Amino acid sequence: xxxxxxxxxxxxxxxxxxxxVERRTTIPVLSHILLRATDDRLYIAATDLEVSLTSWCExxxxxxxxxxxxxxxxxxIVRASSGDELTLRIEQDGVLTILVGKSMFKIRxxxxxxxxxxxxxxGEKPVRLPFQTFRNMVTKVFYAISSEESRFQLSGxxxxxxxxGLILVATxxxxxxxxxxxxxxxxxxxxxxxxxxALQELQRFEGGEMNFRHSEHHLSFTIGRRQLICRILEGTFxxxxxxxSRDNEKHVVVDRQQLAAVINRVGLLTxxxxxxxxxxxxxxxxxxxxxxxxxxxxxxxxxxxYEGETISLGINPDYFGHFLAVxxxxxxxLELKDENSQCVAYPVGGLDKRYVCVIMPIRL
Numbered sequence: 001x002x003x004x005x006x007x008x009x010x011x012x013x014x015x016x017x018x019x020x021v022e023r024r025t026t027i028p029v030l031s032h033i034l035l036r037a038t039d040d041r042l043y044i045a046a047t048d049l050e051v052s053l054t055s056w057c058e059x060x061x062x063x064x065x066x067x068x069x070x071x072x073x074x075x076x077i078v079r080a081s082s083g084d085e086l087t088l089r090i091e092q093d094g095v096l097t098i099l100v101g102k103s104m105f106k107i108r109x110x111x112x113x114x115x116x117x118x119x120x121x122x123g124e125k126p127v128r129l130p131f132q133t134f135r136n137m138v139t140k141v142f143y144a145i146s147s148e149e150s151r152f153q154l155s156g157x158x159x160x161x162x163x164x165g166l167i168l169v170a171t172x173x174x175x176x177x178x179x180x181x182x183x184x185x186x187x188x189x190x191x192x193x194x195x196x197x198a199l200q201e202l203q204r205f206e207g208g209e210m211n212f213r214h215s216e217h218h219l220s221f222t223i224g225r226r227q228l229i230c231r232i233l234e235g236t237f238x239x240x241x242x243x244x245s246r247d248n249e250k251h252v253v254v255d256r257q258q259l260a261a262v263i264n265r266v267g268l269l270t271x272x273x274x275x276x277x278x279x280x281x282x283x284x285x286x287x288x289x290x291x292x293x294x295x296x297x298x299x300x301x302x303x304x305x306y307e308g309e310t311i312s313l314g315i316n317p318d319y320f321g322h323f324l325a326v327x328x329x330x331x332x333x334l335e336l337k338d339e340n341s342q343c344v345a346y347p348v349g350g351l352d353k354r355y356v357c358v359i360m361p362i363r364l
Contacts, residue, residue: 001065001088003037005057007100011078013044013055016028019201021071022048029068034115036066051197052118055226064110065090077105117231121215131210131223133181137168138199140179140355143322145196146172153235156197160191165353169240175319180354192234201228245342245360248335252306253348256332260324262300267317269298276362280312281336290361313339314362323357
């Protein structure tokens with residue numbers, strides 16, 4: 001293989017690969033990316049066997065060929081170089097020579113046939129979505145995805161297609177986030193569980209339109225020249241509509257930024273392990289307080305137009321903060337019932353058809 005290509009274009013395509021490659025693995029090739037030159041293009045691929053990412057760059061291909069190269073070191077070399085154009089050439093002994101400007105690097109690689117075969121679901125009929133809409137939806141539920149490997153059915157988000165649009169739901173058992181957007185031309189289909197890592201990598205992309213496909217075991221997201229393929233998570237996702245309380249009769253509307261600032265300040269007096277503050281809703285005010293025997297106490301009020309009976313409950317300030325951080329409206333509405341019931345939070349207005357966060361109470 002011997003090719004020439006634009007250095008910055010090449011760097012732009014290998015940077016997203018870094019999140020996919022598996023560095024802590026007993027299979028050395030999974031820490032590599034595959035480079036394959038053919039038809040005036042350099043095709044690039046990375047995989048950890050669960051999530052795969054492919055892309056390409058335009059190139060002047062003198063000799064076709066392929067090699068697997070250690071991903072991190074290749075990126076470091078390309079980023080540190082200063083020329084506009086670089087040349088890649090495979091030597092006879094499986095070494096990749098990189099020529100850029102006055103610099104020359106040689107990296108030992110692995111044979112291309114050692115790289116895993118990637119799944120292909122191109123034959124499936126695609127669903128076309130505005131990528132910016134989808135990425136915003138991912139941002140609004142990602143924080144609620146469970147990070148516990150033992151709860152595999154919660155280690156991703158449920159993606160549902162309905163006639164009215166698209167629904168994305170995530171929960172870790174302590175909170176639930178649901179966002180629904182109106183998207184035209186979608187047919188109703190069974191929900192699919194998208195793994196956390198795939199959603200995390202998709203948030204790094206930019207683009208106008210996304211083509212979505214799925215087969216029996218895999219999902220495919222194509223944005224521009226990049227295609228991300230992942231395995232569908234197995235398991236039964238909870239009936240999320242039953243989790244969202246419909247009879248919380250105590251409602252209060254609060255300024256979002258002010259609420260976020262107060263919760264953050266009061267949360268400073270909680271421990272690293274026991275992350276809990278008290279929220280008290282009383283006539284004319286919303287009071288947040290924290291007490292830690294090792295640190296001290298904190299208390300702050302937020303004025304509000306509420307005239308009902310007083311109730312209080314324990315909440316995790318981080319859970320509340322995550323919701324407030326990704327909401328994009330000036331005000332939020334909190335719906336409460338009693339100290340043993342969930343707090344249901346909604347943005348007031350906004351572009352989403354529906355966005356709701358359910359936060360379970362903590363016993364203080």
